Amino acid sequence: MMKKVLIFSLAILISGFITAQETKQGSKLPSVNIKTLEGQTFNTKDINNNGKPIIISFWALWCTPCKKELNAYNDNYEDWQEETGVKIIAVSIDDSRSSAKVLPFVRGKDWEFEVLLDPNSDFKRAMSVNMIPHTFILDGEGNIVYQHTSYYEGLEDEIFEIVEKVAAGEYESGTK
Amino acid sequence: MKKLVTILIFALSLTTTVTAQGFLGKSEVHGSFEADGMYYHADKDLGITDSLINGNIFGFNGFADIIYTLGDFSAGFRYEAYLPPIAGFDPSLDGQGFPYLWASYTTEKFSFTVGNFYEQFGNGLVLRTYQEWTLGYDNSINGIRIIYEPTKGIILKGVYGTQRYFWAKYAKNGRGVIKGFDGEININDVFGSLSDSKIKLILGGSAVSKYQSDQNPFYKLPQNVGAFAGRFNLGIGRFVFTSEYAHIINDPSAVNNYIYKPGNGLTFAGSYSTKGLGIFAMFKRNDNMSYKSDEAVTSNALDINFLPPLIEAHTYMLASMYPYATQPNGEIGFQFEIIYSVPKKSKLGGKYGMSININYSQMNDIARERVNDTSFIGESGTMGWKSDFFKFGKQIFNRDLTIEIDKKFNRRFKSIFKYIYQDYDISTILGHTGDPNVKANIGIVDMTWKFTSKKAIRWELQGLWTKQDKGNWAAALIEYTVSPHWFFSIADQYNYGNDHTSERIHYYTGSFGYTLRTTRLSLTYGRQREGVVCVGGVCRQVPASSGFYLTVSSSF
Numbered sequence: 008m009m010k011k012v013l014i015f016s017l018a019i020l021i022s023g024f025i026t027a028q029e030t031k032q033g034s035k036l037p038s039v040n041i042k043t044l045e046g047q048t049f050n051t052k053d054i055n056n057n058g059k060p061i062i063i064s065f066w067a068l069w070c071t072p073c074k075k076e077l078n079a080y081n082d083n084y085e086d087w088q089e090e091t092g093v094k095i096i097a098v099s100i101d102d103s104r105s106s107a108k109v110l111p112f113v114r115g116k117d118w119e120f121e122v123l124l125d126p127n128s129d130f131k132r133a134m135s136v137n138m139i140p141h142t143f144i145l146d147g148e149g150n151i152v153y154q155h156t157s158y159y160e161g162l163e164d165e166i167f168e169i170v171e172k173v174a175a176g177e178y179e180s181g182t183k
Numbered sequence: 184m185k186k187l188v189t190i191l192i193f194a195l196s197l198t199t200t201v202t203a204q205g206f207l208g209k210s211e212v213h214g215s216f217e218a219d220g221m222y223y224h225a226d227k228d229l230g231i232t233d234s235l236i237n238g239n240i241f242g243f244n245g246f247a248d249i250i251y252t253l254g255d256f257s258a259g260f261r262y263e264a265y266l267p268p269i270a271g272f273d274p275s276l277d278g279q280g281f282p283y284l285w286a287s288y289t290t291e292k293f294s295f296t297v298g299n300f301y302e303q304f305g306n307g308l309v310l311r312t313y314q315e316w317t318l319g320y321d322n323s324i325n326g327i328r329i330i331y332e333p334t335k336g337i338i339l340k341g342v343y344g345t346q347r348y349f350w351a352k353y354a355k356n357g358r359g360v361i362k363g364f365d366g367e368i369n370i371n372d373v374f375g376s377l378s379d380s381k382i383k384l385i386l387g388g389s390a391v392s393k394y395q396s397d398q399n400p401f402y403k404l405p406q407n408v409g410a411f412a413g414r415f416n417l418g419i420g421r422f423v424f425t426s427e428y429a430h431i432i433n434d435p436s437a438v439n440n441y442i443y444k445p446g447n448g449l450t451f452a453g454s455y456s457t458k459g460l461g462i463f464a465m466f467k468r469n470d471n472m473s474y475k476s477d478e479a480v481t482s483n484a485l486d487i488n489f490l491p492p493l494i495e496a497h498t499y500m501l502a503s504m505y506p507y508a509t510q511p512n513g514e515i516g517f518q519f520e521i522i523y524s525v526p527k528k529s530k531l532g533g534k535y536g537m538s539i540n541i542n543y544s545q546m547n548d549i550a551r552e553r554v555n556d557t558s559f560i561g562e563s564g565t566m567g568w569k570s571d572f573f574k575f576g577k578q579i580f581n582r583d584l585t586i587e588i589d590k591k592f593n594r595r596f597k598s599i600f601k602y603i604y605q606d607y608d609i610s611t612i613l614g615h616t617g618d619p620n621v622k623a624n625i626g627i628v629d630m631t632w633k634f635t636s637k638k639a640i641r642w643e644l645q646g647l648w649t650k651q652d653k654g655n656w657a658a659a660l661i662e663y664t665v666s667p668h669w670f671f672s673i674a675d676q677y678n679y680g681n682d683h684t685s686e687r688i689h690y691y692t693g694s695f696g697y698t699l700r701t702t703r704l705s706l707t708y709g710r711q712r713e714g715v716v717c718v719g720g721v722c723r724q725v726p727a728s729s730g731f732y733l734t735v736s737s738s739f
Contacts, residue, residue, distance in 0.1 A: 034213070038289060040338075045383055045418050045423065046385055046416040046423070047369060048338065069498055102307070103306035103307050103450075104492060104493070105491075105496070107425055107463070108452075108463050108465075110454055112461055112522050114460065114461045114522075115456070115459065115461030115522025115523055116461075117459045117524045127307075132301070134213070135214055135248065137736050138703070155698075155700050156698060156703055157696075159637075159664040159667060159669075159698075160638075160664055160666060161635075161637040161666035162666045164636060164637075
């Protein structure tokens with residue numbers, strides 16, 4: 008029993024480390040219908056930033072590290088946009104218990120970036136996101152070049168270093 | 184042994200598929216995995232005399248979810264194994280297999296899915312299928328789903344199938360078959376002249392029916408039970424109003440004690456949002472709204488609809504001591520919240536500003552009256568009860584007032600201060616029959632000191648003060664993080680105020696974890712207190728346990 012489990016975990020770790028070495032080149036966003044903060048339907052294929060980088064971060068009102076990560080991005084957003092033109096999209100997976108509360112919360116916190124609602128986790132599932140926070144960086148062509156789970160204080164610096172490289176066309180998927 | 188080899192083979196073949204560039208060029212493979220293992224040992228103080236919980240020294244929950252896409256076509260599966268399920272998860276999960284298997288074809292106007300799928304109509308009051316791994320909850324429909332957008336602004340959905348019930352294959356005359364239809368119209372998109380209007384309106388309606396053949400020997404049960412819902416979402420400038428009303432024709436079941444009363448539910452939410460200020464209010468009522476595909480089931484399975492709890496979700500250790508679970512047979516309540524950011528550079532706000540959050544929530548039982556002189560309230564085989572729609576019952580299930588202040592003092596130091604007052608009907612919600620409501624004051628301080636650009640220490644101090652149930656608690660936590668890879672933490676919850684000195688126990692834990700991009704590993708050792716884990720109002724009981732807990736997860 009123990010053996011089965013340890014080997015299963017090992018299989019996951021091995022696959023995880025191997026795949027972590029090289030995020031698939033040219034992986035684009037799936038086409039999923041989610042919602043804007045005003046309740047309008049929005050298709051994820053329409054996510055676009057005119058050739059500049061995009062950060063997509065999955066979060067929820069009940070996820071404290073997610074809110075810390077987004078606060079850190081908000082504090083730096085103006086500078087980051089000036090330097091790289093990056094666009095941040097925060098996707099809330101709050102379900103109908105609290106999805107109506109996301110709009111007043113985001114305005115009350117004065118978060119400047121775009122927020123979308125994914126109340127039945129359709130986009131989260133299609134992106135193979137498991138635990139949140141989970142953050143993706145897309146390059147100018149809409150390819151996913153980097154992704155990361157968990158948030159630790161100071162992570163935003165690493166995220167921005169990668170965004171700078173992506174904006175300059177110098178980032179190689181799979182490095183760092 | 185064979186199982187093990189298959190797992191290893193597909194795990195390794197996946198890595199080669201991914202690193203090779205896909206055999207058809209444009210095809211892509213994504214996936215996620217998780218393995219959770221728990222290893223128990225005896226713990227005299229917790230009353231655990233041997234190392235077995237439910238007859239097992241060990242629990243293991245694992246899954247692997249793969250998605251394959253090629254142009255407009257996608258397909259996928261999830262493999263799950265519970266060998267055996269971790270303590271607190273439904274023992275019916277014991278086993279392994281592929282409970283989630285699907286294929287889908289999606290174009291701009293049209294989407295067709297066959298196999299298992301998750302879907303939500305409106306707010307879920309008549310249909311919501313979803314999965315929550317941390318609860319062991321999965322009510323996916325296995326069948327077909329068609330989504331059609333004849334023109335921009337109109338979305339039509341149809342579903343047909345049977346729901347997942349742990350590992351049980353669907354058998355004729357077993358659980359019910361579900362058919363559902365949903366239509367949504369975005370008025371501003373459909374009527375082009377209104378597209379720039381300051382008023383935004385979306386209307387929607389759903390009709391769902393389940394068919395289950397009547398195998399009950401005591402009652403003549405309706406074989407077809409229909410449910411209907413109507414909703415709107417109205418935006419006017421800074422205000423947004425959204426509401427949904429649902430009606431279930433009649434669904435006598437083990438959950439409602441076989442009454443023939445129809446069910447009804449209403450949610451109504453309004454908000455006002457402007458820069459630096461958000462105000463939110465919500466009203467909710469449920470009356471006999473349980474709607475499952477099998478009349479005999481009472482566990483967390485086979486729900487067709489979703490009844491969200493209208494209570495602030497608490498995640499801090501002591502704040503989640505008394506969690507609320509939706510009462511499907513009836514509840515009525517409201518929630519009110521203000522989120523305000525004190526401007527930066529003001530006297531109170533300081534250089535970095537300050538955020539204040541105040542929330543008040545209350546859920547009561549509905550007011551019930553006897554249907555006639557000869558039947559008592561809830562008596563099986565009758566119409567159950569009568570209830571005035573907007574009247575509040577006398578019993579308070581839960582109410583709480585939460586005040587939270589977030590302040591960043593300087594570049595290195597920030598803090599969250601939280602106070603909660605809670606009044607909790609432990610008798611109804613946790614089944615401690617006869618116990619009075621728990622009235623508790625909870626205080627939390629959560630501080631973070633970032634001493635280099637990558638290293639930080641965070642500590643929490645919490646207290647819960649009450650004269651009921653187990654008395655007072657104190658808790659503390661220290662966490663050290665090194666971005667982007669490491670965390671270490673130790674925590675303790677101490678029931679210092681328990682009337683029985685032998686029950687004044689320390690629930691201590693120590694954890695550490697390592698993250699590399701999307702792969703995360705964490706190991707925890709210590710004691711877990713007996714309680715309830717709730718996610719979105721759906722809860723599972725967790726027994727007290729002591730031992731190791733290992734989680735490994737990854738996605739690509």
